[in-house]
Amino acid sequence: MLIKDPIYQQLRQALGELILKRDFKVGDKFLTEREISERFGVSRTTANKALSSLVADGTLEFRKGVGTFVRPGVLDYDLRSLVSFSDKARSAGRVPKTELLAFRRLRASEAPDPVAAQLGAGPKERLFFVERLRFADDVPVILERRYILADLCPRLTKRDLEGSLYAAWTEKHKLAITGASQTIRAVKLSGSDAAALQTKPGDAALAVLALGYVADGKPLWREETLYRAEAYEFRCELGGLHPSQPTMGHLLP
Amino acid sequence: MLIKDPIYQQLRQALGELILKRDFKVGDKFLTEREISERFGVSRTTANKALSSLVADGTLEFRKGVGTFVRPGVLDYDLRSLVSFSDKARSAGRVPKTELLAFRRLRASEAPDPVAAQLGAGPKERLFFVERLRFADDVPVILERRYILADLCPRLTKRDLEGSLYAAWTEKHKLAITGASQTIRAVKLSGSDAAALQTKPGDAALAVLALGYVADGKPLWREETLYRAEAYEFRCELGGLHPSQPTMGHLLP
DNA sequence: ATTAGCATCGTGGCTAAGCCACCGTGCTAC
DNA sequence: GTAGCACGGTGGCTTAGCCACGATGCTAAT
Incomplete structure (x- = not known):
């Protein structure tokens, strides 16, 4: 400039x-x-x-x-609800539950191909891999798989992952989450994903690929999330002379 | 206030x-x-x-x-690209084509149930119904069904519908399009929809329900659009201290 | 005739100084 | 104890004015 x-x-x-x-x-x-x-x-x-x-x-x-x-700000609020499924579920009058399917450390080079690149991580950099299944009223709704740069939040515990990751980041690790990008696609569920979500293989689902950023535009996590088609939708508003609402997920009745 | x-x-x-x-x-x-x-x-x-x-x-x-x-503004630009498939296709290096499947007038009471209500139309109000199939490089990508309040743009012609509806609204009818809302879901294609999109029944697709508004928040159209899963995705950005980008559709290679 | 250079004027960028309405606080007087 | 008031700090808004920038059109040199 x-x-x-x-x-x-x-x-x-x-x-x-x-x-x-x-x-x-x-x-x-x-x-x-x-x-x-x-x-x-x-x-x-x-x-x-x-x-x-x-x-x-x-x-x-x-x-x-x-x-x-x-x-509280659009920023904070929307990112919170991007990340915090529990809040969303409760405000929709549903009882949220989270099941931790996997939690392990690995090197960036061991992660699937696009992960390291999108996170801007060198091959030897440490990552967390977290796989969670999220329920609303005991119905599995969301299957989420997330890679997180471990150096930025070294003290993540299993306990954090059964509650709110967002809280663990902002409160425990003092990370300022400044943005995220989401890409939404429709997919047919594979056998194993369908089993986890308790539907049939070949059923439609929303697949959301998201990247989360902390200050300076540095990536913090990359997640791939599957949403059961009949249980979830995304909504967004455009236009007006007012700032537009970001796209937000909603639980369906 | x-x-x-x-x-x-x-x-x-x-x-x-x-x-x-x-x-x-x-x-x-x-x-x-x-x-x-x-x-x-x-x-x-x-x-x-x-x-x-x-x-x-x-x-x-x-x-x-x-x-x-x-x-040109976020507003104009994004609404234009919300509506204008052709621009999007061309900027992705594809050749757009539009096939008009249906174009007829009807009364609001003859439209499917939620249409009249969402458009705020009385039962006797005139509507246009437009069904279009949109191609990128001769591959059908989008199937769109749209109800439009006819009183707001009485001079719509078949010709307009083979080109840009957006242009017909803003230039011919001097309508200021001020906003839109979209809801994105995943669905399995029915037999007839799949046939139109030249895929198999049961394939996944993105279903977008959109409402478009003119000044004063008055609705102008309601559309239900199906996007072939492998050909289309939606992207959105959240956060930063800058106004967030609205969700936008993108053609996939 | 063409063009390089210059003067001018209207624009937003920014400062300085000041009055007002509004809000919380704490004191005072009942 | 409490109702009422006075005060100080805050943002809301004005007036007056200087500056740097960019376009325009004139003028003078080529």
């Missing part, structure tokens, strides 16, 4: 990083306009402009006469 | 509507800060704040020393 960004965009970025780095947690009171103006050597107007833009995309929230606060 | 929005948010909304109403088209020079400040009776600072927020979500673009311009 030869062209220098305008000051308020640089400022916006700097402030955004303060939040990503968890210097300010969700719910915290953020810097005031007057503080920012002093600390960064800009005018209060510019501070306000940068803050406004963070308010606009839901990262912050203004409360007149009080201050600026860090919001 | 008892609580009055701050001025700059009201202003932002007002400006946004100018664009939605197509008072300013894509590529046009927008109002200058000084014009806005005069026309709306606000300060230039506030005008800038409102504009900045529209720049932030990609609706406008600043060019220093020149002015503010209406961008």
